[in-house]
Amino acid sequence: MASVSQLLIPADETQRLGSIRHYDVANSLQETIFGEFVSLTARIFSLPISLIALVEEEQVQYTANFGLPTVKSQPREEALCSTAILHNKAVVYSDLATETSPLITRDAAEAANNKGLRFYAAAPIRMLDERRIGSLCVIDRQPRPFSADERALLERIATLISQMVAVRYCCLATPSLGLTQWQLMREQIQEEIQGLAALVRYLITRHGTQIPVSQDMLTLITRRLNDLSVILDQYET
Helix, strand or coil: CCCCCHHHCCCCHHHHHHHHHHCCHHHHCCCHHHHHHHHHHHHHCCCCEEEEEEECCCEEEEEEEECCCCCCEEEHHHCCHHHHCCCCCCEEECCCCCCCCCCCCHHHHHHHHHCCCCEEEEEEEECCCCCEEEEEEEEECCCCCCCHHHHHHHHHHHHHHHHHHHHHHHHHHCCCCHHHHHHHHHHHHHHHHHHHHHHHHHHHHHHCCCCCCCHHHHHHHHHHHHHHHHHHCCCCC
């Protein structure tokens, strides 16, 4: 832990790491369904990169990755996602070339610059015990604005990912549910994601790529995300 700046260590670090182990997060996030979430997220915001980052003790693992296939992990000191778990809401760096946040370490700034990254936004993935175990992020190679409504939508998707991890744990830990029920629920979620992806493609074809994403498009997407939430809410976690 000495290699990680104290600025990046939240006050509940011990409990946060315990939550990662309790919910079996490292294994949960390897499921392909989470890859579908990041692919969808990138398309919603018309951005080339989206990641799910698991912030472990010294490393950040990119357990679902759209757009940066060669980047599997980073030292915590070098990862912008290390800053996302310090906030209850989405963090946005509209232009990393001019960003002055003290939370961005020199190593993180250099790593982003070396990869040609300019825009970064991330919402924390927060478990039921309120511990922030990682983040859902979107990234661009050029600066861009990110509206309050876009932030809210990113947070909404991150919440659904958190629910998915909790539901998987609930199913596998409950003999009356088990792996069969988890697989059934996962298939339902995949169908909803595919339907939402089709909606996003239709909206982009009809209205084009808009930056920031238009309010009408955000409203339609949020309604479909609520359908996902209804499925997940069936389970006591």
